[in-house]
Amino acid sequence: MIMNYVLSLFLYFPEDKSEYIPAGITSVIFLIGAIITMKLIINHSKKEALKTKELEEKIMQQERTKNTNQE
Numbered sequence: 001m002i003m004n005y006v007l008s009l010f011l012y013f014p015e016d017k018s019e020y021i022p023a024g025i026t027s028v029i030f031l032i033g034a035i036i037t038m039k040l041i042i043n044h045s046k047k048e049a050l051k052t053k054e055l056e057e058k059i060m061q062q063e064r065t066k067n068t069n070q071e
Contacts, residue, residue, distance in 0.1 A: 014020070
C-alpha cells in the first residue's frame with residue numbers, strides 16, 4: 001500500500017503525449033553534452049599519456065648516459 005503511494009509520486013504518464021517533447025529535447029541536449037565531454041576527456045588523457053611517455057624516455061636516456069659514464 002505504501003509502496004504504491006510512493007511510486008505514484010514519481011510515475012506520471014500524461015494523457016497529452018506532447019508533454020514528452022520537452023523532456024526528449026532536454027535528454028538529447030544532455031546526451032550530446034555528455035558525449036562531447038567524454039571525447040574531450042579522452043583527448044586530454046591521450047595528450048597527457050604522450051607527455052608522460054616522452055618524459056619517461058628522457059629519464060631513461062639520462063639513466064643510460066649516467067650508467068655509461070660511470071663505467
